Structures are given as C-alpha cells and as structure tokens.
Amino acid sequence: MSAALHPGPAPRARDLILNGIFGENPVFRLALSLCPAVAVTTTVLNGVLLGVAVLLVQVLSSLTVTLTRRWIHPRVRIPIYTIIIAVWVSVIDMLLAAFTPALYAQVGLYVKLIVAFAIIISRLEVFASRQPLVPSFFDGLGMGLGFLLALVVIGAMRELLGAGSLAGIPLAPGKPLLFFALPAGGFFSIALLMALFNRIERQVTGTRAKAKGGGHG
Amino acid sequence: MADPGKGRGFLREVLLIAFVMLLALLIAMLLGRIPGAHGADTDTAAPRIVSARVVAPDHVVVRFSAPLSRTDAANFRFSQEKAPDLPLPVSAVQVRSPGRIELTIDRPLRAAEHYRLEVLEPPLARAVRPSSWALLLTVVLSSALINNFVFTRYLGLCIFFGITRKRDAAVGMGATFTLVMVTTGMLSWVLYRFVLRPLSLSFLQILVFIGVVAFLVQMLDTVLKKTHAGLHKKFGIYLMLITTNCIILAVPLLNAAADAGALESLALAMGSGLGFAMALFLMSCARERMELARVPASFEGLPIAFALAGLFALAFMGFSGLDFMR
Numbered sequence: 001m002s003a004a005l006h007p008g009p010a011p012r013a014r015d016l017i018l019n020g021i022f023g024e025n026p027v028f029r030l031a032l033s034l035c036p037a038v039a040v041t042t043t044v045l046n047g048v049l050l051g052v053a054v055l056l057v058q059v060l061s062s063l064t065v066t067l068t069r070r071w072i073h074p075r076v077r078i079p080i081y082t083i084i085i086a087v088w089v090s091v092i093d094m095l096l097a098a099f100t101p102a103l104y105a106q107v108g109l110y111v112k113l114i115v116a117f118a119i120i121i122s123r124l125e126v127f128a129s130r131q132p133l134v135p136s137f138f139d140g141l142g143m144g145l146g147f148l149l150a151l152v153v154i155g156a157m158r159e160l161l162g163a164g165s166l167a168g169i170p171l172a173p174g175k176p177l178l179f180f181a182l183p184a185g186g187f188f189s190i191a192l193l194m195a196l197f198n199r200i201e202r203q204v205t206g207t208r209a210k211a212k213g214g215g216h217g
Numbered sequence: 218m219a220d221p222g223k224g225r226g227f228l229r230e231v232l233l234i235a236f237v238m239l240l241a242l243l244i245a246m247l248l249g250r251i252p253g254a255h256g257a258d259t260d261t262a263a264p265r266i267v268s269a270r271v272v273a274p275d276h277v278v279v280r281f282s283a284p285l286s287r288t289d290a291a292n293f294r295f296s297q298e299k300a301p302d303l304p305l306p307v308s309a310v311q312v313r314s315p316g317r318i319e320l321t322i323d324r325p326l327r328a329a330e331h332y333r334l335e336v337l338e339p340p341l342a343r344a345v346r347p348s349s350w351a352l353l354l355t356v357v358l359s360s361a362l363i364n365n366f367v368f369t370r371y372l373g374l375c376i377f378f379g380i381t382r383k384r385d386a387a388v389g390m391g392a393t394f395t396l397v398m399v400t401t402g403m404l405s406w407v408l409y410r411f412v413l414r415p416l417s418l419s420f421l422q423i424l425v426f427i428g429v430v431a432f433l434v435q436m437l438d439t440v441l442k443k444t445h446a447g448l449h450k451k452f453g454i455y456l457m458l459i460t461t462n463c464i465i466l467a468v469p470l471l472n473a474a475a476d477a478g479a480l481e482s483l484a485l486a487m488g489s490g491l492g493f494a495m496a497l498f499l500m501s502c503a504r505e506r507m508e509l510a511r512v513p514a515s516f517e518g519l520p521i522a523f524a525l526a527g528l529f530a531l532a533f534m535g536f537s538g539l540d541f542m543r
Binding site for chain 1: 368369370371372374375420421423424427431462463465466467470471474513514515516517519520521522523524526527528530531533534
C-alpha cells in the first residue's frame with residue numbers, strides 16, 4: 001500500500017504526518033474506513049468525536065505493537081493485532097460513553113466498529129510492526145489526523161448545507177438543504193469531495209490519479 | 218448459466234444456505250422456549266391468562282384458563298411495555314366464550330410491539346408478545362428495506378464498493394455474507410445472553426464478538442475446504458475478507474444494544490444479510506452499465522460509484538414509511 005516509505009532509514013516526523021493527511025489520506029486517497037465517514041458526519045462535532053477516537057486507537061495500538069512485537073510470533077500476528085485493537089477500542093468506547101454521553105448516544109455503534117477498521121490494522125501490519133517506536137508514533141498520528149481532517153471536512157460541508165450551522169452555531173440564513181443531512185446526501189458529499197481531491201491531484205501532478213477502491217473494513 | 222454443471226452448483230449453494238437458515242430458525246425457536254430466555258413470567262394465580270395476542274390493529278384476544286367474574290372495561294389495563302405508566306384506553310370488552318375475551322383498544326396497535334395486559338380483579342398480569350411469525354416478518358423486512366445496512370446505516374461500504382464491479386462476485390459475496398451473518402449473529406446472541414450478561418461482562422462484548430467472528434469464519438473455511446472443495450474455491454477468497462468486517466460485527470452489537478430475543482436476533486441477522494445481498498446485486502448491475510458511460514475525468518472510479526449509491530439511498534428512502542402489519 002505504501003511501499004515507498006519502507007524499508008530503509010526511518011522517515012522524518014513531518015513527512016510521516018503530511019503523508020497521513022495528504023499523500024495517503026485514509027478516506028479520500030485510500031478509500032478505507034468509509035462507513036463512519038458517511039455515517040457520523042451529519043455534524044462537525046460527531047465527526048470530531050469519531051476522528052479523535054480513531055486517532056487515539058491508532059496511536060495507542062501502534063505504540064503497543066511496536067513495544068510488544070518481539071514477543072509476537074509472525075504466524076499469529078493478525079489475531080494478536082486484532083485483540084490489541086479491540087482492547088483499545090473497548091477502553092476508548094467506555095471513556096467516551098462516560099465523558100461525552102450526549103454525543104456518544106448518536107455515534108456509539110460506530111465507535112465500537114472502529115475495531116473493524118481496515119486502516120488501523122493495515123498501518124500496524126505495514127508500518128508499526130517494522131519501524132522503531134518514534135516513527136510509528138508519528139505515522140499513527142499522521143493517519144489519525146488525516147482521518148480526523150477528512151471527517152471534519154465532510155461534517156462541515158454537510159452541516160453547513162444541511163442544517164445551515166457549524167458546530168451547532170447557526171451561520172447561514174434561510175432554509176437549509178435538508179438533502180445533505182439525509183443518508184443520500186452523505187454519499188453525494190463524499191462523491192463531490194473525492195472528485196475535488198482527484199482534480200487537485202491532477203492539476204498538481206499533471207497525471208491522472210484515481211482514488212483506488214479496495215481494502216475492506 | 219450456460220453450462221449445466223454451474224447451474225447445479227448454484228442450486229446446491231442456495232439449498233445449503235436455505236438449510237442453514239432453517240436450522241438456525243429451529244434453534245432460535247427452541248431457545249425461545251427456555252424459561253430464562255425471556256425474563257420471569259408472573260402468572261401463577263388460579264384463573265391464569267393462557268395467551269394474549271394482538272390480532273388486529275385495535276383488537277386483543279385474551280384466553281383465560283377459567284371464566285372471569287368481572288368483564289367490564291375498567292377491569293382491564295393495557296399499556297406498552299416501554300411506557301407502563303400510560304395505559305391505552307380499553308373501549309369495549311366482548312366475551313366470546315367462557316374463557317375467551319376480546320378487548321377493543323382505542324389506539325392503533327402494532328403486531329411487532331410488546332405490550333402488557335393487567336387485570337385488576339383477580340390481580341393478573343401478562344406481557345403481550347408479538348406472534349413469532351409477525352415478529353420475524355416485520356424485523357426481516359424492516360432490516361432489509363427500511364434500515365438497509367448499506368443505504369441507510371452506511372455499514373460495509375468498503376466491501377460494497379470493492380466487490381460490486383462484477384455481478385458474479387457480488388452474488389457470491391452476498392450469499393456468503395448472509396450465511397456468516399446468521400451463524401455469527403446466533404452464536405454471539407447465545408454467548409451474550411447466557412454468558413456475558415448474567416456475569417455482567419458486557420464490557421467485553423467487542424472482544425468476544427470479534428473472537429466469535431474470527432473463529433467461525435476460520436471454522437467455515439476449514440470445513441468447506443474438506444467437504445465442499447468446489448464451493449470453497451468459489452467463496453474462499455470472500456471468507457477471508459469477512460473476518461474483520463464492520464457489517465458482520467454490527468449484527469451482534471445491535472442485538473446486544475437492543476437486548477433482543479432469540480427470534481429477533483435471528484430475524485435481524487437474516488434481514489440485514491438479505492438486504493446487503495440485495496444492495497450488492499443492485500449496485501453491481503448498475504456499475505456494469507456504468508462501464509459504458511462517459512464519466513467526467515475527476516469522477517472516474519469511486520466518486521461516480523458514490524453518487525450512484527446516493528441515488529440508490531434516495532430510492533430506498535421510499536421504504537421508510539412502510540408498515541407491514543396493517
């Protein structure tokens with residue numbers, strides 16, 4: 001998936017974070033973990049909550065895998081990674097339920113489903129299981145930030161168009177376009193944003209790069 | 218289905234899936250009979266309530282083991298199980314035969330809803346549960362159409378967009394998913410109801426459910442490889458993709474959140490599986506046509522697929538007002 005980064009000398013922190021946000025943005029570029037990207041982004045705050053949850057799970061499981069990998073037999077690594085992710089998801093799930101009950105009531109199911117996100121396990125497999133502690137931390141941080149950013153952008157677009165507000169503060173006067181708050185609006189918002197990403201990419205690089213479908217979770 | 222061997226293979230697959238579903242249904246109905254599975258029953262007094270059932274949108278038929286002394290409307294109290302403090306008005310009571318009474322309720326009743334009937338004299342109470350078939354049908358259809366996993370709950374999107382380029386693959390995937398969803402859904406229900414909840418270990422549900430999914434998929438893979446090599450060759454790749462998939466995991470999580478009974482869990486698993494298979498099939502047909510269409514360069518590939526899914530989602534909104542038990 002990201003063969004360019006490794007093996008070899010450990011990349012710099014800044015490059016790793018930028019790679020997560022732009023080069024390999026989990027949602028817009030890799031088309032991974034799309035389910036929550038459509039589901040919880042009716043408002044900015046929902047997007048932020050899930051984005052933060054994913055960020056924490058990604059960083060914490062990256063660190064856990066880096067620290068414990070010498071004891072993990074390669075043949076059973078995938079089940080072990082899954083268990084590590086499930087433990088951290090349970091922890092974050094309970095923390096969010098305790099401290100942000102109102103928001104959690106809307107996105108609770110999707111927080112639990114972080115355990116099945118392909119992006120997290122693929123970063124563990126591709127990066128954290130081979131690189132030292134510090135780059136793994138920054139790689140996790142970059143991927144998490146990329147996901148958070150994508151959710152905030154989609155959430156902002158849908159909330160602004162669908163409800164005429166941003167993070168609960170009314171901004172746009174007049175009647176909002178309810179369509180964007182509906183399930184169908186979520187699909188269309190992502191379609192538009194992905195097309196925009198493709199267009200920018202094409203103008204910057206001059207090549208025809210497409211967001212690749214594939215992966216699962 | 219040009220060559221006959223392929224047709225026979227397909228028939229065998231369908232039969233196998235139907236057989237597993239039938240088996241699951243039988244197990245669920247047996248489990249429903251276990252007394253602990255539904256919470257305690259309270260009827261022990263002399264004239265017992267034998268059965269109480271919603272038969273029409275405003276009628277409840279109650280059967281007693283002995284005739285009642287008082288049969289005026291004020292003797293009965295009927296309420297929703299969710300809101301026991303708000304009784305629904307009983308407007309008329311008709312005695313059909315000594316032990317059989319028909320209540321007319323002034324509010325529209327729903328066949329799949331849980332109600333509670335109380336009699337003041339003699340003091341009796343009983344939960345009015347929906348009939349198995351009404352419940353099964355309602356939950357299956359509503360989880361397949363109204364709350365379609367893909368188009369209204371946005372689950373399984375990655376696999377949805379990944380696999381719908383070819384129609385054959387989409388059909389195979391839909392069948393495999395339905396099968397795995399039913400089996401994992403029922404196994405996790407048993408674990409949740411009889412192990413996790415009694416021991417107050419609900420906080421372990423994520424770990425346990427993902428373990429169940431991984432275990433079952435691995436087992437299915439091994440068994441299929443030995444017994445149905447041809448089937449395994451066809452479905453094997455999909456099986457491995459399933460292990461960590463949100464759509465499989467969502468079924469037990471939703472069931473645990475709703476504290477559903479055996480039959481409800483089975484119906485949810487079946488309905489969501491069928492809904493997902495239908496979504497895969499529809500989308501793969503549309504995307505095969507899309508190959509021939511001229512798409513703006515920026516929209517090529519995934520963006521246009523998302524727009525297509527949006528159109529399907531709009532169409533599925535038409536189901537949202539559907540009520541099957543009119």
